Amino acid sequence: MLDLDDFLPYRLNVLAKRVSRELARRYEAQFGISIPEWRVMAILGREQPLSSNDIVERSAMDKAKVSRAVTSLVEAGLLSRDTHPSDQRLLRLSFTPKGRALYERIAPLALEWQQRWLNCLDEGELAQFKVLSAKLEGQLEQLARDVL
Template sequence: MTINNTDDRNDEPSELELSRFLPYRLSVVSNLVSRAFARRYETAFGLSIPEWRVMAVLGRYAPASSADICQRTAMDKAKVSRAVTRLVAAGYVTRKDNPIDQRQNVLGLTRDGRRIYRQIVPLAFATEREVLEGLNAEEVAQLDQLLTKLHARAATLAPGEGGDAPD
């Protein structure tokens, strides 16, 4: 499904109208929603988007390795590493050697990290509700189905790039 102008000689677009290009639109919406949510927890807790994403994964899946976090968030290793380093320094994340594989660390939330996680989760759900406010229940269900299908298809086009399917 191409929403851009097409060339009559073939069904390929002759020009790219960025504002109608699916990857661009998904990215813009994702960034806007992430920034709206980030303003809430950044102001209250001083966390960046990558730091919150690390905490969100650990809040749900700890213990986890940095590789697990990369896989679940589709963030690159360097971004995850910087976020983990800052969170360890802030006292929100623990980092221990993996007894099975010395090349990896096992990460978890500290008591303070769990406290902050529990405070941010309601903000996450409130932001989600606000974003979905303009949709009825049927549209929300349809959006969920469509995003699940798009995720599965994108995963076949970029295997191993991370970003687990939603729970």
């Protein structure tokens, strides 16, 4: 019989949802943005300009969720959409000055929250968690290739 308390995919999903819910509560209350909007901004904070498809690939969010988040961020004046210089069909997303300023306010708070959340782990446990997470992600990629 499947015991959900011992089924790792279930436990990881519950943990991820709880983390997202806690962060959403903070981001929505303080900054008026949702978790998908923050994920788009976090990805653009690392690399821009990007297309919506690039963000879908990097975030593992579905296309509709990314599209709604991008539309909301553009309407809020946080992102700009520009056409790609060599392909007019492609749109590239970048921060506006207002978007960059908001990102620079949120990013340190996100890192601070992460530090507070992870302070229950010692250095060795955190390092081991990162290694194990990377191994599990690599195995997922292998499993996906095996199906094809």
